[in-house]
Amino acid sequence: MNQWTREARYRPLSDLAPEVYQLMKEEVRTSPWRFSFHVQPPTGLLNDPNGFVYHDGTYHLFYQWFPLGPVHGLKYWYHLTSKDLVHWFDEGAALIPNDDPDSHGAYSGSGFVKDDKVHIMYTGNKRDQDWVRHTSQIVGHLRSDGRIEKHLPPAIATVPDGYTEHFRDPKVFQHQGTWYCIIGAQRNDLTGATVVYHSEDAESWMLLGELNTRYPDFGYMWECPDYFELDGHGLLLFSPQGIEPTGDHYQNIFQSGYFIGQTVDFPNLSYQHEDFLELDFGFDFYAPQTTLAADGRRILVGWMGLPDITYPSDRYKWAHALTLPRELTLEQGHLRQNPVRELTSLRKDTLYEQHLVVEQQASPVQAEVFELVLSHLAISSGQFELKVRASEQEETILRYDTQTKRFTMDRTRSGAEVPAIEYGTTRSIPLTEPLHTLRLFVDRSSIEVFLNDGEAVASARIFPKSTSQGIVLSGKATAHLAIYAL
Ligand code: FRU
Known part of the structure; x- marks a missing residue:
């Protein structure tokens, strides 16, 4: 510049x-x-x-x-x-x-x-x-x-x-x-x-x-x-x-x-x-x-x-x-x-609200700008993943490992350009409680995730295409899932 x-x-x-x-x-x-x-x-x-x-x-x-x-x-x-x-x-x-x-x-x-x-x-x-x-x-x-x-x-x-x-x-x-x-x-x-x-x-x-x-x-x-x-x-x-x-x-x-x-x-x-x-x-x-x-x-x-x-x-x-x-x-x-x-006043349409059983993979809806609330989450074993702003080419991944209780945010493939790449593209935190609640706010170029009723928070800028709107859950888990358009 x-x-x-x-x-x-x-x-x-x-x-x-x-x-x-x-x-x-x-x-x-x-x-x-x-x-x-x-x-x-x-x-x-x-x-x-x-x-x-x-x-x-x-x-x-x-x-x-x-x-x-x-x-x-x-x-x-x-x-x-x-x-x-x-x-x-x-x-x-x-x-x-x-x-x-x-x-x-x-x-x-x-x-x-x-x-x-x-x-x-x-x-x-x-x-x-x-x-x-x-x-x-x-x-x-x-x-x-x-x-x-x-x-x-x-x-x-x-x-x-x-x-x-x-x-x-x-x-x-x-x-x-x-x-x-x-x-x-x-x-x-x-x-x-x-x-x-x-x-x-x-x-x-x-x-x-x-x-x-x-x-x-x-x-x-x-x-x-x-x-x-x-x-x-x-x-x-x-x-x-x-x-x-x-x-x-x-x-x-x-x-x-x-x-x-x-x-x-x-x-x-x-x-x-x-x-x-x-x-x-x-x-x-x-x-x-x-x-x-x-x-x-x-x-x-x-x-x-x-x-x-x-x-x-x-x-x-x-x-x-x-x-x-x-x-x-x-x-x-x-x-x-x-x-x-007060942020609940941003909620427009309810895009999804249901008890969900994930056997392998679930793709409930597509959305670009949304709030997602996963509660009463019970993961049977192994890893549980939530991908957002996903398409063939890109995705931002939130991953929880039941064994290590580590939660990871991965923006390696979050868009054609990833900021601050020299500082790495994943961030992790060990949780004290097993993951039971996840609340996510996704805007056009950001994601903010609140875990276990505020035990940990992660914020990130992401720069996906506006057409990358997939939401994909994978692993073996049950939860209540709500997704609201914002
Ligand atoms: C922090 C900071 C402050 C300073 C301001 C200048 O980002 O460096 O210490 O007051 O920004 O914009």
Whole structure:
């Protein structure tokens, strides 16, 4: 992509004549693989979910956006609203990187409600004449016209001693009446960490210090931290970079995962926690962010993509989508992730619903964009396979081995082009319970699978032909099977 010179990447959208941008939008709309029920950019590149917050009957969700092409360049925040976490309304670009501290990008950040208004805190990314990075953390609020007004100068103007300029992605939350924000950081010795600030008014912020974890040397940068409490446990989510693959783990270019432990002792910054666990064992998942729903549920949305990976849709001037929203719960100290219950409102026709006995092979229906629920699954022995988006030439395979209790997602033949092939084309996870439930959401170019009522989740982008619509089950099993057109 050599047309993407530095100059081209840092061009603002306002440089483009409206007719030219309109043409680009139309070109993107005709692209194969555009999603049917996922959040995707109108043009250009989407990355991290940002500013996810509920206020006064409405969910606000923003994402990192480079409008002009499928590459990382001058980042805006694009804004969506929803009443139900399922149907999103397009509110357009809300945060424009046109001030000195964010002149090279309005980077990731979070949302919070204060004084009955949606506020945000994000990272201003600036490069000087020598292309040296300067980061600051900026507070803003959402105006009634849907745009964000920045409260300049930045609330946190410089990086504290001990850290490099890779210091970003503030997540704001309240804890026992005090405002805190946790920021992703890189120490001067090039290891990742998170740093905590506190505030009385969420406008002027004071450094508290680094959060003490059991992982002082785990990758070179921790991006997009998020801290919240669930059933009396403290969870820290973050996206570490620079972790080597080991066994089934850390197979993608970068990882996203969590610690679960006791609640953080603010202000001593001590945190007793378990080992790091990945959130998603698929291929395309990064930089997740959570918020609290109207009724107290903890909801997570991730970027269904990764940095530095090219996708076939790039040719059509757009890249990436957000994952479906997931509800996080704890069961006996273990995290479960399930699709939010509101997603059942996407169901159109019931294509199939029946008790099914698979003797060898069954091909119940054909579908391109669908939800599939296999429940009360009882596999007699050996392997059980479910192929979707299948045809003579291509198929995406989900496979369970009763002996090893391993579940595998295989996208080797998922389409003529498979992204990130150098990182391998299968992902596996050992399940703790035998496979009894599988819930699958398939869009034009993605698949998200939830196993055993949220014990494990895998997300992947796939790029099949639109005519590859076969659904094939094989093995020896009985189950209840429902398939809904979405
Ligand atoms: C994660 C990330 C963040 C940064 C943003 C820039 O994908 O690198 O750390 O704020 O993307 O778009």
